[in-house]
Every structure is written in C-alpha cells, then in structure tokens.
Amino acid sequence: MNGAEADTAGGDGALRADCSRCFGLCCVALPFAASADFPVDKPAGRPCTNLRTDFRCGIHADLRGQGFSGCTVFDCFGAGQQVSQVTFGGRDWRRAPETARHMFDVFAVARQVHEVLWYLTQALDMAPARPLHGELRRAADETRRLTRADADTLAAVDVGALRQSVSPLLLRASQLVRDQTVPGRKKNHRGADLVGARLAGTSLRGANLRGALLIAADLTGADLRGADLIGADLRDTALHGADLTGALFLTQAQLNAARGDARTTLPAGLTRPGHW
Known part of the structure; x- marks a missing residue:
C-alpha cells in the first residue's frame, strides 16, 4: 500500500509490495469505514483523498498521525504491481477509465491469491517440512500460475476454495516444524x-x-x-x-x-x- 510501514518480508521477491509500480489500487479499490483505523468513510472504487496524481500517498510520512493507521497494516503481497503492470499491461485506471471497475475487482481477488502464495513459499523455506516440499511446490506452482492469469480468469478465482485446498497442507507443514523444534x-x-x-x-x-x-x-x-x-x-x-x-x-x-x-x-x- 502507498504508506505501508515496511515491505513484505521473506519468500518470493514478486510477493513484496512495490508501490512505485502500482496504480494506488488499494487506495481506490478497497473501502474503509470511519473507526480507530480511519478518520473517514470511503466506499470501494472511490480514490482516497490523499492519493496524489502520481499514485503516491500525500500523507505517507504521517499516516498514523493523520488517523490512517489502517493503511500501515495492509499488505498486498505484490498483487498491486502485478495487476497494474502485468494483468492490465500498464494501463492505469485514470487514463483508461473503462478498465477501472474490472481492475479493482481483479485486485481484490489477486491480493488474496498472492497471500496464499506467500504462505506456501514460507512453508517451502521450512527445513523440517521437507517431507511435504513436493506437495507444497506443486501447490505453489499452481497458485503462481493463477497470479499470472488474464484478468477474467483471476476475477473468477474462488478464493475460499483455494484457501481450503492449501490450508490442510500448511497445517501439516506447521505441525512438522513445531514437533521438531518444540518437543512435547x-x-x-x-x-x-x-x-x-x-x-x-x-x-x-x-x-x-x-x-x-x-x-x-x-x-x-x-x-x-x-x-x-x-x-x-x-x-x-x-x-x-x-x-x-x-x-x-x-x-x-x-x-x-x-x-x-x-x-x-x-x-x-x-x-x-x-x-x-
């Protein structure tokens, strides 16, 4: 997100947010409500008033001070730049407004697909989970293919089903690691x-x-x-x-x-x- 306190750590470099290559998608596509995390309401599809014309955040240096702490705890896991530069080929929603709604819908799905892939890559870095690395690698490869799919294919992804399919595998990996490193x-x-x-x-x-x-x-x-x-x-x-x-x-x-x-x-x- 424009204003995130730190990049996503670990795993595949493509899963690290790069706001400089994103069209401020999280600042437009996603809604937020006035709360302890945000000072105002914003519906999905409407640009945040702090989003500048260059797609950067105008209050990046003082998000918490301005009441936008919710922005500092969001991570797109690299979905922003992938959707902006690859899925939509560098066409931004301002200069190509006909792409806006579809781009925003795709981003909402892609962000979750990227998160699943981030977890899978983390599990692949866990040595005690080596007996599962074959399954993990196959799941990661299939999920990575989804991140590279065309806009219509991405928008149609059943994220709930995707999460359910990898959750047992991630739990097994976790159990292997915890059993080996924390006896009892x-x-x-x-x-x-x-x-x-x-x-x-x-x-x-x-x-x-x-x-x-x-x-x-x-x-x-x-x-x-x-x-x-x-x-x-x-x-x-x-x-x-x-x-x-x-x-x-x-x-x-x-x-x-x-x-x-x-x-x-x-x-x-x-x-x-x-x-x-």
Whole structure:
C-alpha cells in the first residue's frame, strides 16, 4: 500500500509490495469505514483523498498521525504491481477509465491469491517440512500460475476454495516444524477468542494460534517461539519483550498492527515497526 510501514518480508521477491509500480489500487479499490483505523468513510472504487496524481500517498510520512493507521497494516503481497503492470499491461485506471471497475475487482481477488502464495513459499523455506516440499511446490506452482492469469480468469478465482485446498497442507507443514523444534505437548488456541486476554509471561512456545483473536491481548514477555500465527489478529496486541523467534507465518502487517518495543525479539526477515 502507498504508506505501508515496511515491505513484505521473506519468500518470493514478486510477493513484496512495490508501490512505485502500482496504480494506488488499494487506495481506490478497497473501502474503509470511519473507526480507530480511519478518520473517514470511503466506499470501494472511490480514490482516497490523499492519493496524489502520481499514485503516491500525500500523507505517507504521517499516516498514523493523520488517523490512517489502517493503511500501515495492509499488505498486498505484490498483487498491486502485478495487476497494474502485468494483468492490465500498464494501463492505469485514470487514463483508461473503462478498465477501472474490472481492475479493482481483479485486485481484490489477486491480493488474496498472492497471500496464499506467500504462505506456501514460507512453508517451502521450512527445513523440517521437507517431507511435504513436493506437495507444497506443486501447490505453489499452481497458485503462481493463477497470479499470472488474464484478468477474467483471476476475477473468477474462488478464493475460499483455494484457501481450503492449501490450508490442510500448511497445517501439516506447521505441525512438522513445531514437533521438531518444540518437543512435547503444545497449546492449541486455533481460532480462539482471546480478545483482551491477560497472557503476560505465558509460554506459548510452539502453540497453534491460527486465526486466534488476540486483539488488545497482553502478551508482554510471552514466549511465542515457534508459534503458528497464520491469520491471527494482532491488532493492538501488546508484544513488549515477547519472544517471536521462529514464529510461523507471521507477516509484517500483523506486526505493524501490534504494539512492541526494542526488547521484542522478531523472526528473521521481519522489521521492527517504526511506531514501536
């Protein structure tokens, strides 16, 4: 996104957001509502008032200060530049307005396809998941083909079915990694409602936290080494002094949504957010 605090880390370089090659798609295609994350309402398809004519964000340097913290926690995983420069061949929606609606619809799907591919490439980097690398590689190759498809094919992708098809494979990869790196019984909080939970100092090493709601939870000083955090909601989660070494499937956007400090230990490839 124009204004993202950091590029997507790890994996395929094509899955790293490059706003300089995107037509500000996330700033136009996606809606947002007045909330703690945004100061105003904006419907899908209407450009954000901060989007400049060169498709850059006019308040990039002060998004949080201006009330647009929601922008800093969004990641397109490279879908923006792919749709702009490849799928639509460099035709932008301003100079070719007839492409706008279709481009925006395609971007909404492509962003999710790219996210799935990012998870698959992460799993392929996990040595303990080597027994699954053949399956993972086939799934990644098929998903990568989708990212390179024409606009009509991309728009028709059933993202829900795609996620369901790869989710068991990613879970098996996660289990292999956690079983090898964290011996013994591990906590399972998959999909748990832990909003506001007081978990300071808790050992969640190797835990399954897939899809867990950890909004405003206190994980100060918690041991999250090797925990599976795919899809976990870390908005306003306190990670001060927490150890996230080797956390699985953790994205930069999740970190950007949380709160931490200089004592928070991050997985390799991720960047300490500027607001910590």
